[in-house]
Amino acid sequence: xxxxxxxxxxxxxxxxxxxxxxxxxxxxxxxxxxxxxxxxxxxxxxxxxxxxxxxxxxxxxxxxxxxxxxxxxxxxxxxxxxxxxxxxxxxxxxxxxxxxxxxxxxxxxxxxxxxxxxxxxxxxxxxxxxxxxxxxxxxxxxxxxxxxxxxxxxxxxxxxxxxxxxxxxxxxxxxxxxxxxxxxxxxxxxxxxxxxxxxxxxxxxxxxxxxxxxxxxxxxxxxxxxxxxxxxxxxxxxxxxxxxxxxxxxxxxxxxxxxxxxxxxxxxxxxxxxxxxxxxxxxxxxxxxxxxxxxxxxxxxxxxxxxxxxxxxxxxxxxxxxxxxxxxxxxxxxxxxxxxxxxxxxxxxxxxxxxxxxxxxxxxxxxxxxxxxxxxxxxxxxxxxxxxxxxxxxxxxxxxxxxxxxxxxxxxxxxxxxxxxxxxxxxxxxxxxxxxxxxxxxxxxxxxxxxxxxxxxxxxxxxxxxxxxxxxxxxxxxxxxxxxxxxxxxxxxxxxxxxxxxxx
Amino acid sequence: xxxxxxxxxxxxxxxxxxxxxxxxxxxxxxxxxxxxxxxxxxxxxxxxxxxxxxxxxxxxxxxxxxxxxxxxxxxxxxxxxxxxxxxxxxxxxxxxxxxxxxxxxxxxxxxxxxxxxxxxxxxxxxxxxxxxxxxxxxxxxxxxxxxxxxxxxxxxxxxxxxxxxxxxxxxxxxxxxxxxxxxxxxxxxxxxxxxxxxxxxxxxxxxxxxxxxxxxxxxxxxxxxxxxxxxxxxxxxxxxxxxxxxxxxxxxxxxxxxxxxxxxxxxxxxxxxxxxxxxxxxxxxxxxxxxxxxxxxxxxxxxxxxxxxxxxxxxxxxxxx
Numbered sequence: 001x002x003x004x005x006x007x008x009x010x011x012x013x014x015x016x017x018x019x020x021x022x023x024x025x026x027x028x029x030x031x032x033x034x035x036x037x038x039x040x041x042x043x044x045x046x047x048x049x050x051x052x053x054x055x056x057x058x059x060x061x062x063x064x065x066x067x068x069x070x071x072x073x074x075x076x077x078x079x080x081x082x083x084x085x086x087x088x089x090x091x092x093x094x095x096x097x098x099x100x101x102x103x104x105x106x107x108x109x110x111x112x113x114x115x116x117x118x119x120x121x122x123x124x125x126x127x128x129x130x131x132x133x134x135x136x137x138x139x140x141x142x143x144x145x146x147x148x149x150x151x152x153x154x155x156x157x158x159x160x161x162x163x164x165x166x167x168x169x170x171x172x173x174x175x176x177x178x179x180x181x182x183x184x185x186x187x188x189x190x191x192x193x194x195x196x197x198x199x200x201x202x203x204x205x206x207x208x209x210x211x212x213x214x215x216x217x218x219x220x221x222x223x224x225x226x227x228x229x230x231x232x233x234x235x236x237x238x239x240x241x242x243x244x245x246x247x248x249x250x251x252x253x254x255x256x257x258x259x260x261x262x263x264x265x266x267x268x269x270x271x272x273x274x275x276x277x278x279x280x281x282x283x284x285x286x287x288x289x290x291x292x293x294x295x296x297x298x299x300x301x302x303x304x305x306x307x308x309x310x311x312x313x314x315x316x317x318x319x320x321x322x323x324x325x326x327x328x329x330x331x332x333x334x335x336x337x338x339x340x341x342x343x344x345x346x347x348x349x350x351x352x353x354x355x356x357x358x359x360x361x362x363x364x365x366x367x368x369x370x371x372x373x374x375x376x377x378x379x380x381x382x383x384x385x386x387x388x389x390x391x392x393x394x395x396x397x398x399x400x401x402x403x404x405x406x407x408x409x410x411x412x413x414x415x416x417x418x419x420x421x422x423x424x425x426x427x428x429x430x431x432x433x434x435x436x437x438x439x440x441x442x443x444x445x446x447x448x449x450x451x452x453x454x455x456x457x458x459x460x461x462x463x464x465x466x467x468x469x470x471x472x473x474x475x476x477x478x479x480x481x482x483x484x485x486x487x488x489x490x491x492x493x494x495x496x497x498x499x500x501x502x503x504x
Numbered sequence: 505x506x507x508x509x510x511x512x513x514x515x516x517x518x519x520x521x522x523x524x525x526x527x528x529x530x531x532x533x534x535x536x537x538x539x540x541x542x543x544x545x546x547x548x549x550x551x552x553x554x555x556x557x558x559x560x561x562x563x564x565x566x567x568x569x570x571x572x573x574x575x576x577x578x579x580x581x582x583x584x585x586x587x588x589x590x591x592x593x594x595x596x597x598x599x600x601x602x603x604x605x606x607x608x609x610x611x612x613x614x615x616x617x618x619x620x621x622x623x624x625x626x627x628x629x630x631x632x633x634x635x636x637x638x639x640x641x642x643x644x645x646x647x648x649x650x651x652x653x654x655x656x657x658x659x660x661x662x663x664x665x666x667x668x669x670x671x672x673x674x675x676x677x678x679x680x681x682x683x684x685x686x687x688x689x690x691x692x693x694x695x696x697x698x699x700x701x702x703x704x705x706x707x708x709x710x711x712x713x714x715x716x717x718x719x720x721x722x723x724x725x726x727x728x729x730x731x732x733x734x735x736x737x738x739x740x741x742x743x744x745x746x747x748x749x750x751x752x753x754x755x756x757x758x759x760x761x762x763x764x765x766x767x768x769x770x771x772x773x774x775x776x777x778x779x780x781x782x783x784x785x786x787x788x789x790x791x792x793x794x795x796x797x798x799x800x801x802x803x804x805x806x807x808x809x810x811x812x813x814x815x816x817x818x819x820x821x822x823x824x825x
Contacts, residue, residue, distance in 0.1 A: 072709075
């Protein structure tokens with residue numbers, strides 16, 4: 001008997017049929033990956049499974065029993081546990097309070113604190129985590145917070161555990177740890193549904209893979225008997241040509257030259273140069289100072305010091321606004337907080353980027369609409385110009401950010417994790433778009449956790465480790481980068497230009 | 505900088521520091537202001553605002569806002585007066601009735617907020633208009649309440665040496681203790697802080713944020729209704745225009761006591777301290793003698809602004825280190 005069965009699940013939103021008669025089943029002890037492009041319906045399906053959305057029609061069976069979860073609480077009671085993409089902890093609460101929220105042990109006087117902490121410790125220990133459960137959730141790293149969320153979901157003893165992109169905020173090491181835990185849970189008979197973006201991860205963990213496209217199930221594949229290429233073809237619905245790999249030379253003169261860029265306690269002095277039309281890679285583990293460097297470069301944090309030279313001329317950059325005046329713009333990591341006005345429409349957000357260039361205070365609405373249409377087409381954004389950005393999927397939001405950046409016609413863009421949460425198809429569109437812009441003279445500082453993406457795009461890569469520059473590699477392989485990120489010093493021949501190795 | 509971090513992590517600490525400085529200043533300037541008698545009066549005088557502010561604290565911690573507190577307070581005062589003088593109802597029964605009616609009114613507001621997904625600001629503003637005009641319709645003029653039980657309640661004192669407790673102060677103290685217990689040790693309190701701190705997580709954890717918030721508005725309006733009853737006991741009369749703007753005083757007291765407007769953080773004792781600080785300022789102005797009542801509001805406004813600015817500065821320092 002299957003642990004979970006979905007029969008003809010259909011769900012429509014105004015103007016979209018998000019799920020169209022989806023059949024889907026998960027066996028006990030199986031890790032079942034759910035993949036598809038943005039808008040293919042995998043998030044909606046995950047929401048149906050976790051009680052966040054109710055299907056218009058169709059049937060949901062857990063362990064053979066028909067269930068109709070009304071809300072997350074109800075879903076839990078039906079045996080459907082959930083781990084969400086964004087960390088679901090109350091920041092002010094201790095880890096113990098978070099772990100046992102709603103299930104606190106009580107005595108006649110109320111909640112028994114010591115018992116609460118003991119149980120939390122036991123739950124974490126079972127999960128292989130040794131943490132001080134009295135610490136507030138906000139004081140531990142994001143990756144650990146996500147593991148705590150999972151420990152919490154498991155503590156509910158669900159029949160099926162649904163992960164909605166749980167690795168989005170995790171470091172590689174933490175992903176490994178999560179996968180080890182998922183395998184252990186699978187061995188104990190738990191059925192697990194894994195909604196994922198990274199095919200590398202899918203193939204590392206999944207037993208079977210179900211592909212969704214346009215709200216329909218395209219097929220279910222045994223992971224051992226298929227290839228990433230075949231899965232991508234199923235996702236995109238057509239044969240896939242080899243992706244063009246173009247990397248721009250680094251020999252041109254430095255356009256931007258920054259010396260001793262630093263911020264007390266957060267970033268040790270870093271020198272860096274970027275040539276016109278160069279794509280410069282920047283890698284490092286979470287917490288290595290990547291995002292700090294990105295923000296410092298455009299003056300987005302207080303207390304940043306350094307000497308900027310643009311085209312050989314010394315300039316002073318103290319705020320993103322001043323940086324933008326020299327054509328330096330940042331696409332931030334946390335797009336919802338830093339990057340977009342969610343209440344405004346796609347057109348308005350894109351027009352915000354161009355506003356600085358506008359000759360008059362008021363832009364004509366028609367010009368704005370044309371600008372928006374152009375970028376919606378160019379980046380393949382699945383949205384109408386008058387749609388509010390808050391209603392778009394993550395990948396499309398990321399594209400709107402890029403559209404806004406490019407609409408400002410910058411000289412250098414700093415892209416901090418531009419492909420996080422973006423599906424495979426959109427990723428290659430984004431990459432192609434970035435390469436095109438680089439060819440026309442735009443410089444790019446490309447920050448990403450996905451090392452294969454970095455080595456594909458950038459010839460020269462800077463490696464940060466523990467808030468300082470660990471070294472610079474040219475034509476490096478992903479394993480070179482990984483080694484340096486982890487702590488090996490650069491040997492002279494590695495930093496030398498023109499090292500022959502390409503790819504792994 | 506250690507000091508800054510200590511203060512930033514304990515919102516109540518700054519309140520205590522400000523209170524201490526203020527008391528030291530007042531003690532040096534006026535004879536007899538730091539006495540048990542003054543404290544006892546302070547508690548008795550502030551019980552009405554204290555009860556209302558306790559309810560406001562809960563709503564704020566849960567991430568909401570209740571603008572109807574003053575109006576509900578006035579309305580329930582008038583209701584008590586009408587019941588007791590007009591219909592001969594026993595005061596204790598009347599208190600119970602108005603508290604229940606108030607809680608029901610609050611629950612109704614909460615239900616509208618949740619069902620229609622409207623901002624609490626708008627719904628409780630409508631509640632303010634409704635309750636205030638209901639009070640006016642009920643009693644266009646001020647009603648004097650003359651009842652032996654009420655008089656006895658007003659005069660009853662528990663003498664503890666120089667210090668003494670009246671019925672109102674006692675009720676406030678008990679309510680504050682109850683509120684503190686709820687927040688710290690009950691599942692409901694946990695749920696309130698979780699819903700205010702991260703509603704999405706609370707929902708995904710299997711709590712029911714909507715129910716929690718409806719309960720909070722019921723609690724807030726219930727507290728406001730009790731404050732209305734306290735008003736009648738304290739003044740021996742009720743008026744439809746009483747407690748004008750009390751909701752804002754209540755919110756200010758809660759904020760001074762360490763409650764975050766963004767939700768998730770706050771304490772019952774902190775709010776009580778905030779209320780006492782307001783009352784103390786009034787006492788100081790009284791002791792000064794030459795200053796008019798307008799100066800109380802000026803001093804309160806200045807203190808409030810200084811306090812929130814200081815807290816923001818301290819947070820910034822703490823983060824910079």
